[in-house]
Amino acid sequence: MALIEIDSVSKRFGRRLAVDNVSFQVEPGICFGLLGPNGAGKTTTLRMLYGVTRPSSGSIRIFGIDVGRNLRRVRARLGVTLQQNVLIEALSPEENLRVFGRYHLLREPELSRRANELIDFLELRSHAEVPVRLLSGGFQRRLAIALSLMNRPELLILDEPTTGLDPAVRVTLWSRVRELQAQGTTILVTTHYMDEAQRLCDRVAIMASGRIIDEGAPAALIAARLARETVEFDCTAAEEPLFLDGDGAGAPRLRVGRRLMVYLRDATALAANVRHRDPQDARSLVVRPTNLEDVFLSLTGTKLEATE
Amino acid sequence: MNKWFRRYAIYDMRYAISVWQRNAAMYRRTWWLNILPSFFEPVLYLASIGIGVGGYISEIGGTSYLHFLAPGLLCVAAMNGASFETTYNIFVRLNFEKTYDAMLTTPVEPDDVLVGEVLWAITRSCIYGGCFFVVIALFGLVPSPAGLLVLPIVPLTGLLFAAMGLAFTLRIPNIDLFSFYFTLFLTPLFLFSDIFFPLEDRLSGAWLWGAEVLPLLHPVRMARAAFRGQAAAVLLWDLGYMLVISALLLAWARRGVRQRLTS
Numbered sequence: 001m002a003l004i005e006i007d008s009v010s011k012r013f014g015r016r017l018a019v020d021n022v023s024f025q026v027e028p029g030i031c032f033g034l035l036g037p038n039g040a041g042k043t044t045t046l047r048m049l050y051g052v053t054r055p056s057s058g059s060i061r062i063f064g065i066d067v068g069r070n071l072r073r074v075r076a077r078l079g080v081t082l083q084q085n086v087l088i089e090a091l092s093p094e095e096n097l098r099v100f101g102r103y104h105l106l107r108e109p110e111l112s113r114r115a116n117e118l119i120d121f122l123e124l125r126s127h128a129e130v131p132v133r134l135l136s137g138g139f140q141r142r143l144a145i146a147l148s149l150m151n152r153p154e155l156l157i158l159d160e161p162t163t164g165l166d167p168a169v170r171v172t173l174w175s176r177v178r179e180l181q182a183q184g185t186t187i188l189v190t191t192h193y194m195d196e197a198q199r200l201c202d203r204v205a206i207m208a209s210g211r212i213i214d215e216g217a218p219a220a221l222i223a224a225r226l227a228r229e230t231v232e233f234d235c236t237a238a239e240e241p242l243f244l245d246g247d248g249a250g251a252p253r254l255r256v257g258r259r260l261m262v263y264l265r266d267a268t269a270l271a272a273n274v275r276h277r278d279p280q281d282a283r284s285l286v287v288r289p290t291n292l293e294d295v296f297l298s299l300t301g302t303k304l305e306a307t308e
Numbered sequence: 309m310n311k312w313f314r315r316y317a318i319y320d321m322r323y324a325i326s327v328w329q330r331n332a333a334m335y336r337r338t339w340w341l342n343i344l345p346s347f348f349e350p351v352l353y354l355a356s357i358g359i360g361v362g363g364y365i366s367e368i369g370g371t372s373y374l375h376f377l378a379p380g381l382l383c384v385a386a387m388n389g390a391s392f393e394t395t396y397n398i399f400v401r402l403n404f405e406k407t408y409d410a411m412l413t414t415p416v417e418p419d420d421v422l423v424g425e426v427l428w429a430i431t432r433s434c435i436y437g438g439c440f441f442v443v444i445a446l447f448g449l450v451p452s453p454a455g456l457l458v459l460p461i462v463p464l465t466g467l468l469f470a471a472m473g474l475a476f477t478l479r480i481p482n483i484d485l486f487s488f489y490f491t492l493f494l495t496p497l498f499l500f501s502d503i504f505f506p507l508e509d510r511l512s513g514a515w516l517w518g519a520e521v522l523p524l525l526h527p528v529r530m531a532r533a534a535f536r537g538q539a540a541a542v543l544l545w546d547l548g549y550m551l552v553i554s555a556l557l558l559a560w561a562r563r564g565v566r567q568r569l570t571s
Contacts, residue, residue, distance in 0.1 A: 071417070080413035084409075103330075103416050105326065169477055
């Protein structure tokens with residue numbers, strides 16, 4: 001049985017349809033990514049999952065429980081990290097954890113025991129007694145995630161967990177999330193970082209304008225839409241025929257401003273051609289594997305142009 | 309109102325207390341920042357008006373001016389405690405810190421948030437009222453044992469002004485509007501609610517009847533009666549006013565909380 005079952009869910013705010021007939025399922029134990037541009041309906045979808053936004057139509061079941069019918073029981077078993085850190089700045093991480101644990105009706109000594117476990121798990125020990133206001137962004141974010149783990153959730157929902165964090169902090173944070181997943185926690189995450197989604201999510205759903213426009217394992221999504229290698233360089237639309245003559249002529253390509261991306265099974269010939277015509281590398285040539293970002297762009301951003 | 313939530317959000321005292329405990333944990337850290345202005349305000353009035361101006365007044369309503377002033381200022385301390393909490397503090401939690409959005413990811417429901425916050429506001433009115441009570445007792449202004457009857461009036465005053473503050477805070481878009489609440493609402497109440505002079509000596513007829521709408525008038529009249537140890541039928545009206553207005557405003561605030569926190 002799927003842990004999350006969302007069936008034909010829509011949400012209307014006045015005349016605006018924020019979520020439009022969305023259905024997906026999340027199997028227990030996986031990391032599921034919800035991707036999409038700002039305003040795609042990701043946060044509204046999450047809010048409907050933990051019940052603060054009520055669907056206009058459709059049904060949501062988590063742990064087999066109808067969210068509309070027994071909200072407290074559902075929320076007792078899940079944890080949510082919101083986009084904005086909600087911390088009590090005057091208090092230490094340890095005190096913040098204890099305050100949050102009480103919302104789940106945890107009592108001493110379990111309250112302190114759990115708070116200390118999480119301080120160790122998220123490596124907050126060195127600053128456990130310091131007022132939160134003095135902590136760096138990375139520490140605060142880790143604490144925000146620790147809060148949502150106080151009740152040992154079976155499902156952890158993370159809304160943009162790594163936005164605004166530096167790369168080193170992002171890496172440590174994700175290693176913790178992976179460890180949780182290894183312990184059996186199901187993860188539902190929204191993120192802007194496609195590389196993260198590709199590396200960490202077992203499955204992703206791509207949302208745009210309130211709808212899910214594609215869903216599957218990252219590798220399968222890429223394989224189904226684009227060739228596996230990408231040649232990327234600067235060139236104007238007028239210059240395109242010059243470079244693509246011969247090797248890249250019929251290949252699908254994508255343009256974002258001056259940047260051109262061409263998708264090929266084998267990039268060698270086109271890359272050699274570009275190098276040959278641009279020996280100074282003024283066009284910042286890159287040859288790389290095709291990634292989820294390309295799929296995302298092809299689905300939501302620039303139109304995919306294929307001349308065949 | 310939202311049928312879906314009304315059906316399933318069952319208010320539960322255990323969760324309301326967890327909301328109360330959040331505020332208490334924070335207050336233990338910052339109480340000296342909050343308590344100084346709100347608690348010393350009535351103390352300063354007691355000193356300035358009571359001792360300073362009171363020196364020129366031989367007696368008022370059958371007592372010394374200081375004795376006349378003390379029960380009214382006790383109610384002001386309770387009013388301030390609940391008002392600061394339910395205005396600025398709740399506005400910040402609601403709009404800037406997003407405290408309630410985080411609470412609502414746990415089993416805590418909007419009704420628990422409302423009950424917890426009202427209980428906390430009452431607690432603060434009791435802290436201020438309690439401190440002020442100790443001060444006037446040390447001044448020898450509390451008659452014994454009748455003066456102890458005043459103590460239940462403190463949380464009642466807290467409840468009334470918590471309900472008012474919440475009803476206002478939930479409906480305003482901008483934090484600057486609180487200056488209206490304080491300057492054009494609480495300050496006039498403070499000045500014209502029987503605290504500094506007996507209204508019945510200065511007003512007559514329709515004006516005296518009209519003054520009955522002033523919320524602070526009612527706890528002040530009850531507090532003064534408690535200090536004098538005199539019961540009167542009008543006190544039932546005062547008690548009824550406070551309970552009914554509190555209940556109506558809280559019902560309205562309950563709707564506001566749901567509208568603001570859920571969609």
